[in-house]
Each structure stands twice: as C-alpha cells, then as structure tokens.
Amino acid sequence: MSTLSVEAVSVRFGDFYAIRDVSIDVHQGEFVTLLGPSGCGKTTLLKAISGFHVPDTGTIHIDGVDVTTVPPERRNTTMCFQSYALFPHLNVAENIVFGLRQQRMDGNTRNEILDQVVRQVDLGTQLKKTPNQLSGGQQQRVALARALAMRSGIILFDEPLSNLDAKLREQVRFEMLELQKEHGFTAIYVTHDQSEALAMSDRIFVMDQGNVIQRGTPWEIYQDPVNSFVAEFIGTANTFDARVLDSTAAGRYRITTAMGELTVASPTPPKAERIKVCWRPEAARLTEASGEDNTFSATVGLAVFQGNLTDILIHENEHGNDLHHRSYRLQIFQHTNLSRGDEITFRIAPEEIRFLEAVQ
Amino acid sequence: MKINRRRFNTGVLVAMLVVMLVWMILPLALALLWAMVDPDYTWSYPDVFPQKLSFRRWPMLWETTTLKQSMINSYSLGAAVTVMTLLLAMPTAYAFGRIEFKGKNVARLLTLLPMVLPGFVVAIFFSSLLISIGVYSRFLGIMIGHCIVLLPFAIRILSVSFSQVRQDLIDAAKDLGAGWFGVVRHAYLPTIKSGIFATLIVVLIRSVEEFSLAFIIGSPDFTTVPTILFQYLGYAYIRTNAAVISLILAGPSIILMVLLERRLELANPAAEVGKG
Numbered sequence: 001m002s003t004l005s006v007e008a009v010s011v012r013f014g015d016f017y018a019i020r021d022v023s024i025d026v027h028q029g030e031f032v033t034l035l036g037p038s039g040c041g042k043t044t045l046l047k048a049i050s051g052f053h054v055p056d057t058g059t060i061h062i063d064g065v066d067v068t069t070v071p072p073e074r075r076n077t078t079m080c081f082q083s084y085a086l087f088p089h090l091n092v093a094e095n096i097v098f099g100l101r102q103q104r105m106d107g108n109t110r111n112e113i114l115d116q117v118v119r120q121v122d123l124g125t126q127l128k129k130t131p132n133q134l135s136g137g138q139q140q141r142v143a144l145a146r147a148l149a150m151r152s153g154i155i156l157f158d159e160p161l162s163n164l165d166a167k168l169r170e171q172v173r174f175e176m177l178e179l180q181k182e183h184g185f186t187a188i189y190v191t192h193d194q195s196e197a198l199a200m201s202d203r204i205f206v207m208d209q210g211n212v213i214q215r216g217t218p219w220e221i222y223q224d225p226v227n228s229f230v231a232e233f234i235g236t237a238n239t240f241d242a243r244v245l246d247s248t249a250a251g252r253y254r255i256t257t258a259m260g261e262l263t264v265a266s267p268t269p270p271k272a273e274r275i276k277v278c279w280r281p282e283a284a285r286l287t288e289a290s291g292e293d294n295t296f297s298a299t300v301g302l303a304v305f306q307g308n309l310t311d312i313l314i315h316e317n318e319h320g321n322d323l324h325h326r327s328y329r330l331q332i333f334q335h336t337n338l339s340r341g342d343e344i345t346f347r348i349a350p351e352e353i354r355f356l357e358a359v360q
Numbered sequence: 361m362k363i364n365r366r367r368f369n370t371g372v373l374v375a376m377l378v379v380m381l382v383w384m385i386l387p388l389a390l391a392l393l394w395a396m397v398d399p400d401y402t403w404s405y406p407d408v409f410p411q412k413l414s415f416r417r418w419p420m421l422w423e424t425t426t427l428k429q430s431m432i433n434s435y436s437l438g439a440a441v442t443v444m445t446l447l448l449a450m451p452t453a454y455a456f457g458r459i460e461f462k463g464k465n466v467a468r469l470l471t472l473l474p475m476v477l478p479g480f481v482v483a484i485f486f487s488s489l490l491i492s493i494g495v496y497s498r499f500l501g502i503m504i505g506h507c508i509v510l511l512p513f514a515i516r517i518l519s520v521s522f523s524q525v526r527q528d529l530i531d532a533a534k535d536l537g538a539g540w541f542g543v544v545r546h547a548y549l550p551t552i553k554s555g556i557f558a559t560l561i562v563v564l565i566r567s568v569e570e571f572s573l574a575f576i577i578g579s580p581d582f583t584t585v586p587t588i589l590f591q592y593l594g595y596a597y598i599r600t601n602a603a604v605i606s607l608i609l610a611g612p613s614i615i616l617m618v619l620l621e622r623r624l625e626l627a628n629p630a631a632e633v634g635k636g
Contacts, residue, residue: 017416050535051535052531052534052535071534072531072534072535073534073535073536073538073539075539077535078535078536079531079532079535080530081528081532083526083528085526085528085529085531085532085534085552086532087529087546087547088550089532089546089550090546096545098533098535098538102537102539102542103537104537146536150537159382225392244587298416
C-alpha cells in the first residue's frame, strides 16, 4: 500500500516526447487506470514509474521518497507484463517465488506466501507445470500470483488482459479487483480498453499524445468529457459542430447544429460561439409528442437488436446547414421493435448535451 | 495429381540421399580402406581391394611420429582458443544482438572480414607481426591467430542468440529484484546457451583442423595434427599414412558435430518462447 506522486515528468526518445510534463497523484490503495490509444505514452509512463525509463525531467516519489533514478530492482513496485514474461525454464511455483528468492527470503516464509497466493489465484494443481504447458488464462494467473507474492506497495499492470478472450477477460477483471481490495495494494493499470477502465478504476487518467488530458472518476469522465477526443474514446458519442445562438435562461442555451436547433442545459457556459457538442446514444428517448424542444423525426437507417437495447444508425443528409453526409447513433432501451426504414420521433433531454472544446 | 507430386517429392528425397551418401560416406569409406592397408602389402592397380587389411599402420604411426605430442598440442590449443574466442566474442555479439547504434551494419561487416582473407596470406604476415611485437611463444602465437580467424564465426552465432533473448524476461527479472547475475542466469542463459554450445564446438573443430596458421607459425618444431598430415601430402606423398591421420583428425569432429546437432534439437528456443 503506497502513494505515488509523479511531477512534471517528461520522457524523450531522440526528438520525440513520449510523455511531456505529466503529473499524477495516486492515493494509497487506489486503483487508477492510464487510458489512451496506442502511442499515447501510457506504457512509457508506466515504465518510468517502474524504473525502466529514467525521466528526462521531473520527479517520481513513492511514499514520499524520491525514486526518480532508482533502478527497477530496488523499487517498491512490481510489474505485471502484457506478455506475462514468465520464465520458460522455471515451473509455476519457481516463477511465483522468483522475486522472493532474489530477496533471499528463507524457505518457510517463501512457501507460506506461495501457498497463500496460489490459493488466491486458484493455481493449486499447476505448480509443477512449466509456463508453456499452461493456457493463456493460467499464464495470466501465474503472472498475477508472481506480482502478488512480492507484496509491493504498488503493482503496475501493462494491459494484462489483452491476450485473453472476451469472456475470460471479464471474469479475471472482477477477480483482480477483489484481490486488489483484499491485498490493498495501489494499482496502476494501463489499458486502451475503455470498458476495462470504466469497470475497474477508482480514477481514470485519459492520455493522448504524451499528455494527460482528463482525470477523474469513471463517472466524471463518462458524463463530462473535456473534449471530443475523450467523448469519442470513452463510450460512444455523437459529436457535432455547433453555433451558439443565444442564452434563453441561466444555464440554458440555444444552439444550431447539423441536426437542427437544440436546447442545451449546461452549468458551464460554452467556451466559444463555434463549439463542439456531444450527446450519448443512450440519451435519445422515443417520444410521441413532437412539439417539445430537442425533438426530431428521422428514418431508421440501420437497426441492430441487442436484446436489452436496439442500436440505431440514422443517416443524416437533409437536416441542418452542413450538407456533408454523416450518421449518428441512438441506443433505444424502450421495448420497441424497430427496423430499417421506420419513421421514429425521438428527444434528447437538454441536460444530456455537453459543450466540448471550441471548433478550431 | 496429388499422388504424382508425392512421388516426385519422394524421388527427389531419395536422389538427394544417394548423392549425400556418395559425397559423404564414400570418401570416408575410402579413407578407412586406405588406412587399413597392411604395410607389407601394397594396394595398387589392378587390385580393386587391398590385398590385406590390418590396423598395423596405426600403432606404427603413433610410434614413429610426434602424433601424440601433436594431438596434445592440437586439443590444448583448441580448448584455449575456444575459451578465448567465446570470451572475446561475447561483448561484440551482445552489442550486435541487443543494442541499436549507428553504423551497426558496417561494424558487422568489418567483424566478418577475417573470414574472407586467405589463410596463408594472413598467416605469413601475421607470423612476422608476432615476432615484431615480441610474441615468441608458438602456442600463444597460434592461439592468437586462431582467435582472430574464428571470432567472426563466434560473433555471428552469438549475436543471433543474443537477439533472441526476450526483453520482457530481462525486464521481469530486474523488476522482481534480480541483480546482474540473476538476470544473466534467468533471462539470458536459457536462450543463449545453445548458441554458446554451438560456438564452442564450431570453434573447437575449426581450430583443431586449421592448417595454414598452425603450420607457418608453428614450424618447424611445434606440430599439430594437421601439420603432421601435411608431411604425408605433397612432396612426400604417402596416401596410407595420410588416411590414418585424417581419420584421427576427423573422428572427434564428427562426434562433436553429432553432439551439437542433438543439443540444438533439444534446446530449440522456439519451443521455449511461449505466448506473447
């Protein structure tokens, strides 16, 4: 259980800044996710925290101690690798106690820890096997057990679930969370999978092009994305270029978009007159009344029934001022059997529309 | 169509095997035959086979030549050269296999240069160079010479081995607190050990069989097995004795090659890589 503080850290490869001026603070026992597309610098940041990259500028403190230049073997962090990085010539048990052996821990204590973590990750019958006799999921467990055995204050996860199939991934996700709460270690988790980030994190740091562009709880990130990149990367969003017409009341604005005119209820005023706005597909509700604000009629372009909801794509080509061809997405949770060509009327509540960044 | 193709493949395989057998086995068989010609009976035209076969020539050569001392020379040289070459090749191979730097291709080409130079040319100038820098020991002279000539092989084999070492294993070992020794033992060694083994055997065999440097630097009094062989070739050509010496020279090499082959099969790194 440790705290981590990264201050103004930059890592440069030649002229290229992999991360630039990144600062993050992680509390004791917190589960945070570094989320971003490939090449955003999240793995570089993780490697700086674990000691594999020495930052060009900035400092890293763990539990208040400056570890900026401390090598990985002497840091109170343990890494869980994407490739698992299990030693192929050692069996499962030897892999798990590898780190403890390096610490010259006595055999009894070592076996106690081994027994405990093996029970926790459910690997009891596999101890004598070598890694290449295990399935991907089992290898992942061994990697997790090896990290747990180290009793580090911080465990760093580098996309640990990306090599598992979808079903297993969801299962392991919950198991990892339980283990984290039980052991109480601080977890820093790198992923490009937004659903993983939303499901597991206490807080998310969204990264792009070497910078942290938004930080907050999954709720905050999803509900109030700071810009269209975040809005579209986390979940799905319909983003539009809009022009603010006027403000009808405090916190209520009228805007015009490619869809038509909309009313927006926002506690924060728009940053500019020409601005990007977004709303989530699930914000749309089918309605009978057509007189209300933010109510639109459209033809279903594509309807995909998902069981609990229906995904609808609407090809917009006749409304609004911008004539470029595009489409937007609705997710209808109401029980209505919709198919291509149906005429629907839907409403987007003004509170569901967000102002994003100004249009460049 | 399918069957024809299969037949064709089998045909090619059999043909290749026959060619290889003729190529490999026939000379060896002939050498064995020549080595077993009895000293009291000659084998000459029109006899298809020697009149009498015996191993009498072998103890005779053992007693009348410096074969014993030469074998000691050859194999102690071989062992020393092998260890030296391995130690010298390691850092370069590591650099070629694991570090990206400017001019790597040029550097790699330069290290291969000794391979293309004719042995005698190197040997003649190298022997005078040795004397001018004050190396008078024949053993040391030949050893240095062999190291230089064999380094390209060692560097080549080892750099491939080094490049196959997985970076994530190196990182994992360090991350779990392993020091220098632990990282080498658990991240590097399992992958590069087959390369080390291959290097040891290739260098040993080539050093033991090397003639030009050993002959020019060693002559007249420092003999190795190949230089004894030379005595029975050329001017004083005694084919029977030459056959005996070549077999003595080739025997250990063949055994080592078989060992190497088995070893490489067992330690196939592809089988160890696992997923990811």
